[in-house]
Amino acid sequence: MDKNTQYGSDQIEILEGLEGVRRRPAMYIGSTNATGLHHLVWEIIDNSLDEALNGYGDKITVTIHKDGSISVLDEGRGIPCGIHPKAKIPAVQLIFSTLHSGGKFNDEAYKSSAGLHGVGSSVTNALSEFCDITVYRDGKIYHLRFEDGGRKLAQPMEILGETKKHGTLITFKPDKKIFSTVEFSYEKITSHLQQDAYLLKKVRFILIDERNNIKDEYYYENGLKEFIEKINAEKTPIGPVITFSGTQDKIETEIAMQYCYNDYNETIRSYVNNVHTADGGTHESGFKAGITKAVNDYAEDNNLLRNKVKLEGSDIREGLTAIISLRMPESVAELEGQTKGKLNTQIAQNIVSDLVYTNFTYYLNENKEFAIRLIKKCQESQNARLAARKAKEEARKVRKTKESIILSDKLTPAQSKDYKNNELFIVEGDSAGGNAKKARNAANQAILPLRGKPLNTDGLTIDKIKSNLEFATIINVIGAGVGQNFDVEDIHYNKVIIMADADADGAHIQTLLLSFFYNYMRDLITQGHVYLSVPPLYRVYKKDAKNNIVDSVYVWRDEQLEEAKNKIGPGYEISRYKGLGEMDAIELKTTTMDQKTRLLVKVTIDDPLAVESEVSTLMGRDSDRRKKWLESNVDFSTNDSFINEVKRNG
Numbered sequence: 001m002d003k004n005t006q007y008g009s010d011q012i013e014i015l016e017g018l019e020g021v022r023r024r025p026a027m028y029i030g031s032t033n034a035t036g037l038h039h040l041v042w043e044i045i046d047n048s049l050d051e052a053l054n055g056y057g058d059k060i061t062v063t064i065h066k067d068g069s070i071s072v073l074d075e076g077r078g079i080p081c082g083i084h085p086k087a088k089i090p091a092v093q094l095i096f097s098t099l100h101s102g103g104k105f106n107d108e109a110y111k112s113s114a115g116l117h118g119v120g121s122s123v124t125n126a127l128s129e130f131c132d133i134t135v136y137r138d139g140k141i142y143h144l145r146f147e148d149g150g151r152k153l154a155q156p157m158e159i160l161g162e163t164k165k166h167g168t169l170i171t172f173k174p175d176k177k178i179f180s181t182v183e184f185s186y187e188k189i190t191s192h193l194q195q196d197a198y199l200l201k202k203v204r205f206i207l208i209d210e211r212n213n214i215k216d217e218y219y220y221e222n223g224l225k226e227f228i229e230k231i232n233a234e235k236t237p238i239g240p241v242i243t244f245s246g247t248q249d250k251i252e253t254e255i256a257m258q259y260c261y262n263d264y265n266e267t268i269r270s271y272v273n274n275v276h277t278a279d280g281g282t283h284e285s286g287f288k289a290g291i292t293k294a295v296n297d298y299a300e301d302n303n304l305l306r307n308k309v310k311l312e313g314s315d316i317r318e319g320l321t322a323i324i325s326l327r328m329p330e331s332v333a334e335l336e337g338q339t340k341g342k343l344n345t346q347i348a349q350n351i352v353s354d355l356v357y358t359n360f361t362y363y364l365n366e367n368k369e370f371a372i373r374l375i376k377k378c379q380e381s382q383n384a385r386l387a388a389r390k391a392k393e394e395a396r397k398v399r400k401t402k403e404s405i406i407l408s409d410k411l412t413p414a415q416s417k418d419y420k421n422n423e424l425f426i427v428e429g430d431s432a433g434g435n436a437k438k439a440r441n442a443a444n445q446a447i448l449p450l451r452g453k454p455l456n457t458d459g460l461t462i463d464k465i466k467s468n469l470e471f472a473t474i475i476n477v478i479g480a481g482v483g484q485n486f487d488v489e490d491i492h493y494n495k496v497i498i499m500a501d502a503d504a505d506g507a508h509i510q511t512l513l514l515s516f517f518y519n520y521m522r523d524l525i526t527q528g529h530v531y532l533s534v535p536p537l538y539r540v541y542k543k544d545a546k547n548n549i550v551d552s553v554y555v556w557r558d559e560q561l562e563e564a565k566n567k568i569g570p571g572y573e574i575s576r577y578k579g580l581g582e583m584d585a586i587e588l589k590t591t592t593m594d595q596k597t598r599l600l601v602k603v604t605i606d607d608p609l610a611v612e613s614e615v616s617t618l619m620g621r622d623s624d625r626r627k628k629w630l631e632s633n634v635d636f637s638t639n640d641s642f643i644n645e646v647k648r649n650g
C-alpha cells in the first residue's frame with residue numbers, strides 16, 4: 001500500500017465513524033431510496049447556502065455529470081485547508097472524515113439544519129464511491145480525493161497551483177451498493193434550487209445537466225416577494241405583495257404575503273434557517289395572531305365590524321398566501337417533532353406577532369382602500385362560515401329524519417356506514433369500473449366510475465362546478481361539502497382513491513381530479529385522505545401442466561425484478577403491465593384493492609410550486625412523465641408492500 005494512503009493510529013476512530021454510516025445509512029439520511037440519495041445533495045448544498053447567507057459568495061452551481069456524479073461549486077471563502085492543531089491533518093480532510101458536530105469548525109451566526117460541516121459532508125463521503133474536493137483559497141488551489149466510502153484517501157491534499165478565485169468545489173458519486181437508485185432527478189434538484197433561490201435573494205443558482213444538456217438558472221432580487229408572485233400567478237389579487245422584516249433577539253424575520261379573490265384556502269409556508277417547517281410552530285402562530293389582531297383592531301377603530309362581532313382568524317386568512325422565513329443561531333432554533341418540522345422557540349411567537357401586528361396595522365392605515373376591500377372580503381368569509389354552519393346543522397337534522405338520500409345511480413355504495421373504514425374508488429372508464437365492482441370488498445369499498453374526462457375546474461365558481469354532473473356526484477358522494485363549506489370532519493370515506501390508467505388520458509384525468517381536490521377540498525389532501533392506485537410494472541409467475549398460474553409475485557420497481565425471479569424459481573414467466581385496464585378482476589383486486597396486498601400511494605403536496613406546475617402541467621402531459629413523477633415523488637419505502645406475493649392452491 002502506498003504510504004500516503006495509510007492512516008495513522010489516531011484515525012482509526014475516524015474510520016469507524018464512517019463505517020457506522022455505511023452500516024446504518026438510514027439513521028443519517030432517512031432512507032436509501034431516491035429521497036435519501038437527494039439528501040446527500042441537499043447536505044452539500046447547505047454548506048454553500050450558509051456561506052452565502054453569511055455574505056460570502058453569490059453564485060452556486062450544481063452540475064449533474066454523465067458518470068452519475070454531481071458537483072457543487074460556490075464562490076465563498078473556501079473550506080479551511082490549514083493543518084488542524086490537534087488532529088495534525090488538514091482541516092478539510094478532517095471535515096470529510098469525521099462525524100463531528102458543526103460547532104467545532106464554525107461559529108457563524110447562521111446555520112441551516114445541516115450546513116457548514118455538520119455531519120453532512122462526512123456522511124456524503126461515507127456513502128459515495130468517490131468524493132473529490134477542490135478548494136480555492138488564499139491564492140492557492142488545494143485538492144484531495146476520497147474513494148470507497150471515505151475508506152481510501154486516494155489523493156492526499158496537495159496544492160495544484162495558484163488562483164485569484166475563492167470558493168469550494170465538491171464532486172461526489174453516490175455508492176450504488178448503498179442506494180436502491182443512484183439516478184439524480186433533474187425535477188427534484190431544480191425545484192429544490194428554485195426554492196433556495198426564493199429564500200436567499202440575490203444569490204444565483206445554476207443547474208446544469210450534462211446527461212442531456214439542459215440548464216436552469218434561478219435568481220431573485222426580492223426573494224420572498226417573487227415567491228408569492230409565482231404561487232399566485234394565476235389568481236386575482238386584492239392588493240400587492242406586502243413584505244415585513246425585522247431583527248430582534250438574534251432572530252431575523254422576513255415575511256411576504258398577499259390576499260387573492262376566488263381562493264378559499266390559506267397557504268402559509270414557513271421556514272427556519274431555510275429549512276421548511278412543515279408542522280408550523282411558534283412563528284406561524286405568532287403570524288396568525290398578529291394578522292388577526294391587526295385586522296380586527298383596524299375594523300373596530302373604523303367602525304367596520306357588524307354588530308361589534310369580531311372576525312375569526314379563519315375569516316381573515318381565507319385567500320391569504322404567506323411565506324414566513326426566520327433565521328436564528330442554531331442554539332436558539334428549537335425544532336421538535338419526528339422530522340424536526342415544528343419550531344418551538346417561544347420568543348419567536350411574540351417577535352413575529354409584534355412585527356406583523358405593528359407593520360400590518362401601519363399598512364392598513366396607509367392603504368385605506370385596500371383595507372376596506374380586505375375587510376369586506378373577510379366579512380364575506382364570515383357570512384359563508386356562519387351560513388355553512390347553519391346549513392350543516394339543517395343537513396344533520398334532515399339526515400336524521402330521512403333514512404338515506406339517493407346519492408347517485410352511478411355509485412356502487414359500500415354496505416357499511418362506518419365512514420372511518422370506508423373507501424371510495426373513483427375509476428376511469430366503465431370497463432375498469434366493472435372490474436373494480438367485481439374485485440371490491442363490498443363491506444367497505446364503494447366504486448364510482450367516471451365517464452370520459454371530467455371538467456377542468458380551475459378558476460370556476462362553486463355554482464359552475466356543482467352544475468357539472470360528474471363533480472356534483474363526487475361532491476355529493478364524499479358528503480362533506482365543497483369550497484369554503486368543505487369540512488373534512490364530515491367525509492364519508494377515509495380514503496378517496498383515484499384509479500386511472502397509466503396512459504396520457506389517465507394522467508390527465510388524475511390531474512383534473514387532484515387539482516379539483518386541491519382547490520376545493522384542500523383538507524382532503526392535506527389530511528391525507530387522497531390516494532392513487534398504482535399498477536405494478538410486472539408479474540412474475542409460474543404455471544402448472546394445466547396452464548394454471550400456481551405461484552406469482554407482482555413487482556412495482558425494476559430493482560425488485562431479480563428478487564422476484566429468484567422467488568418464483570426456474571421456469572418463471574413475466575408479464576409486463578401497461579395499466580390497470582389490462583388487468584382482470586382478480587389481478588386488480590390483488591394489486592390495487594385488497595388492503596392486504598395492494599400498493600396505494602398517498603398524495604402529499606408539500607411544495608406550493610408543485611401544485612401549480614407539477615400537478616397542473618407535469619402530470620397532465622404524458623404517461624412517461626407520470627411514471628417519472630411517481631418515481632421521484634413516491635417514497636416506496638413507506639408503503640406496506642412494493643413487492644407482493646400471491647399464492648394459490650393447486
Ligand code: TSJ
Nearest residue numbers: 047048051072076077078079080106121168170
Ligand atoms: F460540506 C462541504 F464540506 F462538503 C462543503 C463545504 C461543500 C460545499 C459545496 C461548500 C462548502 C463550503 C464551506 N463553502 N464555503 C465554506 N466555507 C467554510 O468552510 C469556511 C471558510 C472560512 C472560514 C473562516 O472562518 O475563515 C470558515 C468557514 C466555515
